[in-house]
Amino acid sequence: MDTLSEITKSLGEILDIEMEEITPEAYVVRDLGAESIDLLELSVALNARFKVEVNEDEVFLRTFRVFLNKATEARKNPADYLQAKFPFLGPGRIGEILSDIDGGPVLKVKDLTAYVSWRLGDN
């Protein structure tokens, strides 16, 4: 099972958009226009397709800013702190998000793929 193509298929069905628009680098909210109800449906679809428990706070990076603030308040290195909270992202991606965080919702298609692969134990 190709994780990216399965996620692309789910996103295409839920958002009713062409598969070509759904690249790993596409922002799920900023570019593809997903709303909260779409993310709920996506979470249900990931659970059904991959048979993994989906924590929406993690997979959609909902608590990313909360943990960033906590790291700042506790005077900890944000990248290290966030890496521990989001182990599926990897240091490179954490750095990308930190440099991009003021631009709006940071979630990309590749983050979904990374999360599912992590839950499946692929990494």
Next chain:
Amino acid sequence: MRLEFFGRRVLILGGTCDLAITLAEILIQEGLHPILTWRSEAGKGRLSAMLESFSGRYETVHLDLARRPLLHGLFSELKDDLDYVVDFAHGDMECLIGSANPDEIHRYFSENVSARAELLRMAARIMVRKRRGRMVFVSSSAALKPNPGQGFYAAAKLASEAIYRNLGLELAGRGVTTVTLRPGYIHAGRGKKYLEAGEAEALRAIPLGRALTCREVAQAALFLLSDGAWAFNATEVSMDGGLTAGK
């Protein structure tokens, strides 16, 4: 009028009460498949006895809202396949607010609001996946017009109504709708005990002049489940003979 139903599998929470059993009988006659929850062995036995003539046409499943692990077990038994929920489940807690045991207050809201919300979250996710689902919450006229001693009961009912209302608000676009039915005095369960204690006084407040029967309420729930009632969404319907309309 011939009622039509898009699905078949109906989870009935609080499945051992008179209303639930009456509804189950009607559902079976309509060709639907009720799945009734029971909390105690006595309740399970009651279901078997009362639905004996419908053997094989319904299921029962153990559920106790005080025991969270059973919520997950419930959905495993349902095999993640569900079309409808009808919710009669509600614990009793009759006491003056100023007299209540503080631990009991927490326990009561945990079972009757938080656990219900968790269960509905799981049911909603199944229905979103199927892109179809209907939920009917059976509340009470006491939610709006409680007697002294019914404060916690009313608060838990209103909180639960709000959860159902928002589910309908959030999920209607995905084919999942909800409605709350607020029956008044019924000749069953708590209402029966209350009526037996002071029927004449209670009935004076009802313009209709009588309490509801189990069958009336079950038939109303059946209609609200049907495809024709789909547009009753994210709202509450009173069925109290006019009890809450006047002073």
